[in-house]
Amino acid sequence: xxxxxxxxxxxxxxxxxxxxxxxKGASIIAVADELGIDIPRFCYHSKLSAPANCRMCxxxxxxxxxxxxxxxxxxxxxxxDGMVVRTASERAxxxxxxxxxxxxxxxxxxxxxxxxxxxxxxxxxxxxxxRSVSRFVEGKRVxxxxxxxxxxATEMTRCIxxxxxxxxxxxxxxxxxxxxxxxxxxxxxxTLVGDGVHSELSGNIIDLCPVGALTSRPYRFTARAWxxxxxxGIAPHDCLGSNVELHQLRGRIKRVVPRDNEAVNExxxxxxxxxxxxxxxxxNRLLAPLLRDGDQWHEVDWQTALEAVANAxxxxxxxxxxxxxxxxxxxxxxxxxxxxxxxLMRALGSDNIDTRLxxxxxxxxxxxxxxxxxxxxxSELDNQDTVLLIGSYPRQEQPLLNHRLRKAALAGGHxxxxxxxxxxxxxxxxxxLIAHVAELPAVLAATARELARKKGLEEPAALSAWQTPxxxxxxxxxxxxxxxxxxxxxxxxxxxxxxxxxxxxxxRYLGALIAELxxxxxxxxxxxxxxxxxxxxxxxPDRRPDGSAARGLNAQSMLTNPLKAYLLxxxxxxxxxHDPQLAAQAFAAAEHVIALSSWxxxxxxxxxxxxxxxxxxGETAGTFVNANGHWQIFGGVGQPLxxxxxxxxxxxxxxxxxxxxxxxxxxxxxIHAEVKTRAGDAAVARPSVEQxxxxxRASDGMQRVGMPALYGVDALSRHAPxxxxxxxxxxxxxxxxxxxxxxxxxxxxxxxxxxxxxASQTFAVHPDERVPAGSFxxxxxxxxxxxxxxxxxxxTLVAAGTDA
Amino acid sequence: MSGAAKPVExxxxxxxxxxxxxxxxxxxxxxxxxxxxxxxxxxxxxxxSGGWLPRARMDAVAEYLELAPTRVYEVATFYGxxxxxxxxxxxxxxxxxxxxxxxGSNEIVEYAEKKLGIRLGETTSDGRITLKREEECLAxxxxxxxxxxxxxxxxxLTPEKIDQILDELE
Ligand code: SF4
Ligand code: FES
Ligand code: FES
Numbered sequence: 001x002x003x004x005x006x007x008x009x010x011x012x013x014x015x016x017x018x019x020x021x022x023x024k025g026a027s028i029i030a031v032a033d034e035l036g037i038d039i040p041r042f043c044y045h046s047k048l049s050a051p052a053n054c055r056m057c058x059x060x061x062x063x064x065x066x067x068x069x070x071x072x073x074x075x076x077x078x079x080x081d082g083m084v085v086r087t088a089s090e091r092a093x094x095x096x097x098x099x100x101x102x103x104x105x106x107x108x109x110x111x112x113x114x115x116x117x118x119x120x121x122x123x124x125x126x127x128x129x130x131r132s133v134s135r136f137v138e139g140k141r142v143x144x145x146x147x148x149x150x151x152x153a154t155e156m157t158r159c160i161x162x163x164x165x166x167x168x169x170x171x172x173x174x175x176x177x178x179x180x181x182x183x184x185x186x187x188x189x190x191t192l193v194g195d196g197v198h199s200e201l202s203g204n205i206i207d208l209c210p211v212g213a214l215t216s217r218p219y220r221f222t223a224r225a226w227x228x229x230x231x232x233g234i235a236p237h238d239c240l241g242s243n244v245e246l247h248q249l250r251g252r253i254k255r256v257v258p259r260d261n262e263a264v265n266e267x268x269x270x271x272x273x274x275x276x277x278x279x280x281x282x283x284n285r286l287l288a289p290l291l292r293d294g295d296q297w298h299e300v301d302w303q304t305a306l307e308a309v310a311n312a313x314x315x316x317x318x319x320x321x322x323x324x325x326x327x328x329x330x331x332x333x334x335x336x337x338x339x340x341x342x343x344l345m346r347a348l349g350s351d352n353i354d355t356r357l358x359x360x361x362x363x364x365x366x367x368x369x370x371x372x373x374x375x376x377x378x379s380e381l382d383n384q385d386t387v388l389l390i391g392s393y394p395r396q397e398q399p400l401l402n403h404r405l406r407k408a409a410l411a412g413g414h415x416x417x418x419x420x421x422x423x424x425x426x427x428x429x430x431x432x433l434i435a436h437v438a439e440l441p442a443v444l445a446a447t448a449r450e451l452a453r454k455k456g457l458e459e460p461a462a463l464s465a466w467q468t469p470x471x472x473x474x475x476x477x478x479x480x481x482x483x484x485x486x487x488x489x490x491x492x493x494x495x496x497x498x499x500x501x502x503x504x505x506x507x508r509y510l511g512a513l514i515a516e517l518x519x520x521x522x523x524x525x526x527x528x529x530x531x532x533x534x535x536x537x538x539x540x541p542d543r544r545p546d547g548s549a550a551r552g553l554n555a556q557s558m559l560t561n562p563l564k565a566y567l568l569x570x571x572x573x574x575x576x577x578h579d580p581q582l583a584a585q586a587f588a589a590a591e592h593v594i595a596l597s598s599w600x601x602x603x604x605x606x607x608x609x610x611x612x613x614x615x616x617x618g619e620t621a622g623t624f625v626n627a628n629g630h631w632q633i634f635g636g637v638g639q640p641l642x643x644x645x646x647x648x649x650x651x652x653x654x655x656x657x658x659x660x661x662x663x664x665x666x667x668x669x670x671i672h673a674e675v676k677t678r679a680g681d682a683a684v685a686r687p688s689v690e691q692x693x694x695x696x697r698a699s700d701g702m703q704r705v706g707m708p709a710l711y712g713v714d715a716l717s718r719h720a721p722x723x724x725x726x727x728x729x730x731x732x733x734x735x736x737x738x739x740x741x742x743x744x745x746x747x748x749x750x751x752x753x754x755x756x757x758x759a760s761q762t763f764a765v766h767p768d769e770r771v772p773a774g775s776f777x778x779x780x781x782x783x784x785x786x787x788x789x790x791x792x793x794x795x796t797l798v799a800a801g802t803d804a
Numbered sequence: 805m806s807g808a809a810k811p812v813e814x815x816x817x818x819x820x821x822x823x824x825x826x827x828x829x830x831x832x833x834x835x836x837x838x839x840x841x842x843x844x845x846x847x848x849x850x851x852x853s854g855g856w857l858p859r860a861r862m863d864a865v866a867e868y869l870e871l872a873p874t875r876v877y878e879v880a881t882f883y884g885x886x887x888x889x890x891x892x893x894x895x896x897x898x899x900x901x902x903x904x905x906x907x908g909s910n911e912i913v914e915y916a917e918k919k920l921g922i923r924l925g926e927t928t929s930d931g932r933i934t935l936k937r938e939e940e941c942l943a944x945x946x947x948x949x950x951x952x953x954x955x956x957x958x959x960x961l962t963p964e965k966i967d968q969i970l971d972e973l974e
Contacts, residue, residue, distance in 0.1 A: 170872070176872030176873075176874045177874065178874065181878060181882075191874065191877075192881065193873075193877070
């Protein structure tokens, strides 16, 4: 619709007595919506195609002074000069009432036991257009329900066949999982074959369904729409920061729904953003501060706990110096929490602070110019002519950013990918170069060389350091370079597989170089919800809150050179660290491991010495700065469970106990304002191409390749039961090139034991030719990958027999 | 009805591809054109699959025509001439639309149901006959009441004729 409304050519129409100039080609319903005139509708949705199948939007139209013989559907009738539209004339109303009567013929009218009651489009319109008593005395039809999976509950007898759900999955999600089966009165919306709905955007069909046929399974029967209050929030999982509404009853989040923001998430949210709130009411919540005493854990009050923390930190500084203390912070912590952590560490005299837990290569320094992020506005991604993805599968990383790339591809743009593995894209990539993980830098360098040649530019001298790749043909690289060299709007995006790549710094340098050579914008699909915030708050080892440079230890060196005391914030090291095994070893050797966490987990009980209960999603106010640099503020909505407290409060009190100057904040907005003042007009900055990152020898032997699973990206998703019941959260499987599988004597369903360092784990095998030989795909953040080694790195594979 | 050979359970045979390709040349060379070939493709495939469409065969059609399987399932369930559940060796379609109804198709249906011991939509336990559900006008109203058995029309039906025709089915 938006494309049509942007038409600059205007026509003049009269609608309900108003004469207006409207864009040529717009539908009557879109025009009416802009003017605030309500036309009843079920099947129409501004983001979907218009099949005009419900007929609820019939309006009275007059053209050239003569009435059109029959009322016309406003959703597919386009405006024309001199058209007169009456949306509520007697004839229009009669038509609308007639359609309503037909729609209700087979509807069960079970509103009292329907979750949609009170927010149902059918209920609302029936009130306006329906009869008070039904004239239909015949039997109504009943439709058997199908199991669509753990997220969506169905009551298909209520379905009015508007096909919004069918069109959403077809047109937006690209999975086409639902269809209108059978015909006429026997029409049923379903999969026919019982496969369920698995799209990472599936929950949106709950919002789209105008009736109670599709409702949220986790929310089912837990509240009524009218008892809850709604509060603006920001989804805490990816660098988009989808805008959401939290619905709250008596201090508890009952559900999460999208809040429209065309610049960020449009009117959608991903299932991760929608259903992760369940993690905040999980039975694993940490409800009180705990102190370790040998093998025993004791519940203590906050004062005792924080004094113990202060003493631990002071003792460590006294005995080993401030450099022996370090902070590892979730990249999805709030800006305010990051700022206080940073100030606290610096006051202690340590610069050891980092949020880049998934990063493997730190050879490139933090930019002093600006924060990592995406130069192209999210909404502009829809219109790119060319997007090059490097080491990325955004469908899993940022589902709604992927939706924008999909739009670009459907509109004829070229989406290109250079990846260490093939993925299940929901649109057609123009070109996909799959190279062995160790060869990615060489492939990028070759692409940059070819691009320079195509552009007639001098080949940057540094590029000769990388050899010609062997796993990707020169032809393919040339084809890619041709597209990158052509004119148009272009963006290069680097993703999670760059972040976790042992030569990530090379990939970032080469990616930025390709952007430079092709005249493209650059973007980093940064981890978590607030990587930009970490830069702004100075929660980095080489950048202090005031912007001055420093030389602290980064997330990796804090673990390779074990420290004496660690402060962890919102992380589960067995999943969230790039190399969980390394983290476990470092923590085991430390004197103090102080973990601020919302969840009480066996791993934290094993690794930590003090556990402080942290308020979870919805319970704390704060700010996330997304990859476009939008500072998105949210309030605390629910009451923190048990003794849990918002992070900024805990840190403020800790600062007070430690005598840290300036820790007298009353509210998080004071911290926000302070960071904002210091940040000035800081914006997204791309990696520098001034100084080349040297090519380093890649490690030999079998390589594990992986990134956090869709619902394994952070603790909140991992503790959300419905998300964890989805197919995407099932135990990890080793995907292996068929040739390697044969060499190892492995077949589908066989078992393989993966060893990294001293950790071993057995997995089911799935031969998959999209994985280059000499490497295997094994995701992270899943129940059976906890505690293994680096997500991208050397590993040994040994067949483990057919039984586990 | 069904091909004499053993029913094909998955994929497409070479011959089927050739037949589908022949249909494809009659439609525009576009995604919409491919979609238009779904109906003829399903006819071809159903003929070789024992008179019905196993899922794997519909999926093969979807893959060949580059469509989401769901789009093929929609077509297969929309039209009465396709079956997505196993059927008997013979499909009996008694027309129950207006002309046939006025000429007594209700009694014919009742008679056939009683005779075979099954209801419309069911298959005899020996797998011999399926009585198809809700058959619409087959454009032979002049000979109402009528029925279609596999690919043959029978008109001006009477209980005696039903006995004779059904008894002769193997
Ligand atoms: S399930 Fe809901 S959205 Fe889907 S067709 Fe039925 S009424 Fe429409
Ligand atoms: S909204 Fe126009 S026909 Fe459904
Ligand atoms: S109504 Fe039976 S053939 Fe036309």
